[in-house]
């Protein structure tokens with residue numbers, strides 16, 4: 182990813198200095214016009230803006246260690262994936278070392294960097310986002326600033342990935358189910374698409390239900406929906422397909438029904454999800 186980011190800056194004619202822990206991996210970037218720094222300190226000193234993208238938060242910490250925590254006057258945009266608290270810790274560390282910190286999370290793959298399909302979300306020091314908007318635009322596509330809390334970009338990133346991984350697993354589970362009777366995933370795909378269309382509209386209703394703490398069961402209710410989930414679990418079991426996913430969803434529904442919410446809509450499950458993390462039930 183570091184290579185893609187530096188390549189996009191070079192393609193946009195920004196003078197670019199690169200550093201990588203293992204020497205020799207920047208040869209292609211050097212050929213494309215990058216200067217290769219001899220150390221993290223050399224790289225940070227070379228530009229008014231430093232973009233960091235390494236494996237994980239401890240790797241960012243290791244790079245900061247190499248700088249002896251001297252970041253006076255430096256501006257760091259850290260695009261390394263993390264949990265929110267890691268970003269907040271890094272933001273505090275950079276600030277206490279005299280630098281400015283903007284956190285960013287890359288929502289696309291390397292090939293989309295620098296193209297119209299790029300998408301990066303940012304949070305932290307808004308002056309960094311504003312002062313370097315033109316430079317960061319070189320990374321392509323949409324760039325959203327979410328707020329002053331450096332942890333927000335990670336929070337949105339992981340919440341979006343939550344939907345992505347669960348959605349992928351749901352499709353794979355359905356593909357496994359239809360596959361038992363010889364239906365290919367491709368054959369089933371248009372029908373999966375219909376569900377995704379419904380899901381998009383349903384998410385609007387769920388969002389309102391969650392924000393307003395209102396869970397009317399006039400169009401759907403948990404009593405009926407847990408029965409549908411019973412059928413999915415039963416079919417999975419008799420088809421020798423793993424039941425973990427539908428059984429977990431059914432368990433959430435059953436818990437809400439057992440708490441007296443069988444007549445409520447599916448959005449009531451938010452209370453079960455929150456209760457498990459100690460958040461109080463909504464109205």
Ligand SMILES: NC(=O)c1ccc[n+]([C@@H]2O[C@H](COP(=O)([O-])OP(=O)(O)OC[C@H]3O[C@@H](n4cnc5c(N)ncnc54)[C@H](OP(=O)(O)O)[C@@H]3O)[C@@H](O)[C@H]2O)c1
Pocket residue numbers: 182183201202203206234235236237239240241243244260261262263287288289290291
């Ligand atoms: N690849 C993607 O499509 C993608 C998409 C979104 C977000 N991201 C995020 O981007 C970040 C980088 O991902 P990647 O795909 O570039 O991973 P990668 O190909 O595994 O590269 C990891 C990089 O981190 C460096 N590194 C590891 N440990 C280090 C340490 N202790 N000190 C200094 N440098 C260290 C490695 O240096 P060496 O060359 O010396 O090993 C290498 O340059 C991750 O946080 C990832 O989640 C990636």
